[in-house]
Amino acid sequence: MGKVWNVGVAGLGAMGRVVAGGLASGELPGMRLAAVAEVCAENPFDVPKVDFCALALACDLVCECLPAAAVPDLAAACLPAGTDMVVITSAALLLYPEILEAHRDSRARIFVPSGALAGMDAVRALASAGAVTGARLASTKPPAGFGRADIVDKTRIFAGNALGAARAYPANVNVAATLTLASGLPPEAVEVEVWADPAATGNTHEIRVESAFSVVTARVEGQPDPANPKTSALAGRSVLA
Structure with missing residues (x-):
């Protein structure tokens, strides 16, 4: 029998509960939920809640x-300890470059899942x-996903x-950071449009990545997480995948 990995989950919001629930139920063979870290929410799992x-x-x-602003503190604990990280709030890696700087001096690995995007394997290739x-990204969500009940017509709220x-919408467009990291381009070179559309029934993300020998396009139409309309239901599942 191979090693069983002890896995922790930092943050028990909508995505964190999906990830912790999958681990606790044995969804991932060879991995077990060992502990959680959460400041505000209760811990519904039969494991310790720790810092x-x-x-x-x-x-x-x-x-x-976690929220993007909390990721540097988690990285400051994990990277010196050599503990591998899965970072779903990828916007934090653009907003706080010290995380990747510290990663270069650590034996720990950082994994960025595809989140609400498709085609990241081709982009990385x-x-x-x-x-x-x-590289270009266009994201469309219902206004509720941005807390903008005042929007009554389809409106481009960022270009x-x-x-x-990442600076304007750190809780909404982690997909922009994920695409950037996969493409290898500097974040200033990746074009992004964000739309709020009252007619939208879910969250849509479209990418186009160009190279000398291939063009990658992908479109994902996903439902927002019922517990958090700012994120896609697919994002938490991508961590477990």
Whole structure:
């Protein structure tokens, strides 16, 4: 019998509960939910609730499901301890470059799941050849996903690059950061549009990545998480995949 990995989950919001629930139910053979870290919510799982430092020391892998502003503190606990991380709030990696700087000096690994996007394997393949020449993302959500009940017509609420999108909507467009990291382009070079559409029934993300020998396009139409309309229901499942 091989090693069983002790996995921790930081954050028990909508995504965190999906990830922790999958681990607790034995959905991932060879992995067990060992502990959780959560400041506000109750802990419905039969494992200890601990702080970030204790989580890093108790686990082989920590799944991050936090607000972007909390990710640097988690990384500061995990990376020096050599504890691998799954970072779903990928916007934090653009907003806080010190995380990736610390990662370079750590034996820990950082994994960024595809989240609400498709086609990231093809984008990474192009990036591995240094072939990506351009990347674009268009995201559309119902106004409730942005807390904008005042929007009554389809409205473009952001146009710019991935870094600007992460700064403007750190809880809404992690997809922009995920695409950036997969493409290997600087965040200032990745074009992003964000739309709020009252007619939208879900969250739609469309990508186009260009290279000298291939063009990758993908479109995902997903339902928002019932517990958090800012994120897609697919995002939490991507961590378990």
